[in-house]
C-alpha cells in the first residue's frame with residue numbers, strides 16, 4: 001500500500017498590504033527657510049551668452065544658488081539678494 005502523504009503543509013504567508021495605512025507623511029508646501037544669513041562662496045563659474053553664471057554655495061548650510069554676472073566688474077545679479085558678505 002503506497003500512500004504518499006508527502007504534502008508540505010507549509011503555510012505560505014501572503015504579504016498583505018495594509019490598506020488603512022496612511023502614505024508617507026508629506027512635507028508641507030512651505031519650503032524650509034533658513035534662519036541664518038547665507039555666506040555665499042563662489043564654487044564655479046561658466047560663461048554663457050547672457051553673462052557669467054556664478055554658482056555659489058553657502059559655506060554654512062550648504063545652500064546653493066546661481067548668480068548671473070552680466071559683465072565683468074559688475075556685481076552678480078541673483079534671483080534673490082542673499083549676500084551675507086560682511087567684509088566690505
Ligand SMILES: [Zn+2]
Nearest residue numbers: 038058060061
Ligand atoms: Zn546658509
